[in-house]
Amino acid sequence: MTLTAQREESTRLSALGVLTTPALVVVAGAALLAYLRGQPLDAIERRSINVQVVLARLTEHLELVGLSTLLVIAIAVPLGVLLTRPRLRRLIPAVLAVANIGQAVPTIGVLVLLAVVVGIGTREALVALVLCSALPVLRNTMVGLQGIDRALIDAGRGIGLSRATVLLRVELPLAVPVMLAGLRVALILNVGSATLATFTNAGGLGDLINTGIVLNRTPILLTGSVLTALLALTIDWLVSLAEHVLRPRGL
Amino acid sequence: MISGDVMIRLDRVSKHYPGQPAPAVAELSLDVPAGEIVVLLGPSGCGKTTTLRLINRLIEPSAGRILVDGEDVTRVDPDRLRRRIGYVIQQVGLFPHMTVAENIGLVPRALGWDRARIRARVDELLDLVGLSPETYRRRYPKHLSGGEQQRVGVARALAADPPVMLMDEPFGAIDPITRERLQDELLDLQARIRKTIVLVTHDVAEAVKLGDRIALFEPHARLAQYDRPAAILAEPANDFVASFVGSGAALRGLRLERVGALALEPVEVVRPGAAAVDRSARAVLLDDAGRPVRWASAGSRGAAGVAVVRTEDSVYDALDAMVRARDDAALVLDAHGDPVGALSWSTVVRRHPAGDSSPAPSFGDAR
Ligand SMILES: Nc1ncnc2c1ncn2[C@@H]1O[C@H](COP(=O)(O)OP(=O)(O)O)[C@@H](O)[C@H]1O
Numbered sequence: 304m305t306l307t308a309q310r311e312e313s314t315r316l317s318a319l320g321v322l323t324t325p326a327l328v329v330v331a332g333a334a335l336l337a338y339l340r341g342q343p344l345d346a347i348e349r350r351s352i353n354v355q356v357v358l359a360r361l362t363e364h365l366e367l368v369g370l371s372t373l374l375v376i377a378i379a380v381p382l383g384v385l386l387t388r389p390r391l392r393r394l395i396p397a398v399l400a401v402a403n404i405g406q407a408v409p410t411i412g413v414l415v416l417l418a419v420v421v422g423i424g425t426r427e428a429l430v431a432l433v434l435c436s437a438l439p440v441l442r443n444t445m446v447g448l449q450g451i452d453r454a455l456i457d458a459g460r461g462i463g464l465s466r467a468t469v470l471l472r473v474e475l476p477l478a479v480p481v482m483l484a485g486l487r488v489a490l491i492l493n494v495g496s497a498t499l500a501t502f503t504n505a506g507g508l509g510d511l512i513n514t515g516i517v518l519n520r521t522p523i524l525l526t527g528s529v530l531t532a533l534l535a536l537t538i539d540w541l542v543s544l545a546e547h548v549l550r551p552r553g554l
Numbered sequence: 555m556i557s558g559d560v561m562i563r564l565d566r567v568s569k570h571y572p573g574q575p576a577p578a579v580a581e582l583s584l585d586v587p588a589g590e591i592v593v594l595l596g597p598s599g600c601g602k603t604t605t606l607r608l609i610n611r612l613i614e615p616s617a618g619r620i621l622v623d624g625e626d627v628t629r630v631d632p633d634r635l636r637r638r639i640g641y642v643i644q645q646v647g648l649f650p651h652m653t654v655a656e657n658i659g660l661v662p663r664a665l666g667w668d669r670a671r672i673r674a675r676v677d678e679l680l681d682l683v684g685l686s687p688e689t690y691r692r693r694y695p696k697h698l699s700g701g702e703q704q705r706v707g708v709a710r711a712l713a714a715d716p717p718v719m720l721m722d723e724p725f726g727a728i729d730p731i732t733r734e735r736l737q738d739e740l741l742d743l744q745a746r747i748r749k750t751i752v753l754v755t756h757d758v759a760e761a762v763k764l765g766d767r768i769a770l771f772e773p774h775a776r777l778a779q780y781d782r783p784a785a786i787l788a789e790p791a792n793d794f795v796a797s798f799v800g801s802g803a804a805l806r807g808l809r810l811e812r813v814g815a816l817a818l819e820p821v822e823v824v825r826p827g828a829a830a831v832d833r834s835a836r837a838v839l840l841d842d843a844g845r846p847v848r849w850a851s852a853g854s855r856g857a858a859g860v861a862v863v864r865t866e867d868s869v870y871d872a873l874d875a876m877v878r879a880r881d882d883a884a885l886v887l888d889a890h891g892d893p894v895g896a897l898s899w900s901t902v903v904r905r906h907p908a909g910d911s912s913p914a915p916s917f918g919d920a921r
């Protein structure tokens with residue numbers, strides 16, 4: 304399913320639509336458990352596949368995704384707001400070009416480059432994630448703000464609202480749906496890219512996948528990759544709910 | 555030329571947009587009297603919108619002074635200034651994610667009013683523009699018709715009770731029938747609230763109908779003529795004005811005159827069953843309910859019934875009624891619906907002889 308198709312679906316929430324994703328996640332999770340139960344696990348596998356280790360990797364993964372996404376919001380939203388102000392608007396093409404490079408270079412490349420230049424660790428992994436997922440939020444913030452009818456801003460200023468009031472009460476609320484769509488893309492990108500953080504020693508579910516590959520242990524590989532996929536689905540579902548709740552009424 | 559208080563004074567104001575070869579507004583001086591509707595009229599691109607937006611400083615002048623209520627507006631905080639100046643635009647610009655009440659209450663909120671006062675003011679304003687607060691308060695703009703949206707736009711502009719209101723082609727995007735009604739409502743509203751209104755339009759008929767005065771612009775906001783509508787229609791200052799107000803100007807002027815101000819011929823009323831007595835006067839036959847049925851006298855025979863107008867109707871309306879009744883006279887009723895006389899076609903036409911704009915003196919002007 305393409306992202307736009309998902310978005311259209313999320314605009315009209317039906318009970319069935321809302322419950323499909325959680326049901327899928329539960330079924331897939333149960334299938335993974337059943338598969339692992341039925342598998343005779345050797346000592347190496349048991350060292351990776353136990354509640355403690357898996358929870359620790361999952362927590363690391365969530366921290367990477369959560370922190371990188373918060374950083375992206377903290378950087379890209381204000382930047383998008385600034386760049387859509389009349390004085391700075393002409394910088395938009397240049398900034399988009401730079402951001403597009405960040406998007407086009409694969410995350411693994413950025414990670415390796417950062418590892419070589421500044422070293423390895425969680426901080427470096429976060430920087431790489433932010434660089435690679437800032438673009439959708441930045442671009443959608445700008446697109447959302449620029450798509451607002453100029454007459455609304457004109458009317459707002461004309462009746463005596465300050466620039467800040469027009470931004471906070473008119474422009475940003477009206478841009479929320481487009482901005483959330485960008486955030487959704489960034490989150491999903493980050494869930495996937497965070498599996499690469501294992502290469503800078505930052506942990507996450509990528510550890511399981513990598514261990515599975517290196518030691519040729521399919522159960523470990525499967526656990527890591529299925530959990531990553533389920534995490535992506537769950538987060539996407541949560542954002543779709545947020546999109547519905549935060550969509551301005553009256554549109 | 556203007557005797558009363560001046561609410562807005564433009565003093566040799568110019569606006570030169572960067573990168574434009576010619577100024578959009580060049581050395582414009584204009585006084586807007588308090589409590590009047592002044593219409594800025596002119597062809598598209600002549601600088602009407604620019605002039606309007608200079609008044610509330612949405613555009614900063616390149617040169618000149620602008621005084622609102624005696625105060626030089628270039629010296630005051632623009633946001634505070636704009637809360638004292640209502641602003642209505644053609645696109646209305648209601649915020650789609652806010653209810654009608656929230657839209658109207660924005661400026662009072664920015665002014666720090668408490669909730670109860672804002673709510674009372676919103677309801678008062680909705681009543682003022684003819685929308686029932688119970689029905690409309692909680693609606694979102696997309697659930698309103700174009701005319702209703704523009705009424706809410708006017709209510710929003712009046713929220714903080716500003717002495718001045720600026721309107722940029724407020725009815726330009728509205729269908730002709732609703733436009734007529736909104737124009738009438740604006741005049742009713744103005745009769746009650748007496749704001750100083752500057753209204754932009756390129757529609758001569760709208761300018762004539764709404765304006766206490768019309769400022770007719772040539773390109774670069776050069777003032778071609780600034781006068782009462784009747785004077786502009788009757789005595790265009792130059793060829794530009796004459797061609798802009800167009801060949802229908804004399805007819806349009808009739809919209810500004812009331813039937814009651816013209817000399818009426820006597821009419822004899824004939825009740826059912828009675829016979830006309832005075833043969834020299836026109837006689838009209840009424841039905842049992844007192845409604846005119848047809849002329850009883852031989853001189854005038856309307857092919858499509860009797861043309862009926864009221865004293866407060868315009869002379870234009872009277873001619874319109876005569877043409878529709880295919881008659882050369884209209885029965886004139888007073889405010890109670892009682893016949894007071896007949897207006898004949900020749901009275902109207904002789905009052906406007908070609909080439910002479912002043913009314914013939916023999917008909918005492920009651921205005
Ligand atoms: N923001 C702007 N920048 C440059 N030129 C403008 C701008 N706004 C208006 N103009 C020009 O100024 C002139 C007057 O425009 P405007 O005041 O909008 O006219 P009107 O409202 O009478 O149609 C036009 O030639 C228009 O192209």
Ligand SMILES: [Mg+2]
Nearest residue numbers: 602603604754
């Ligand atoms: Mg205009």
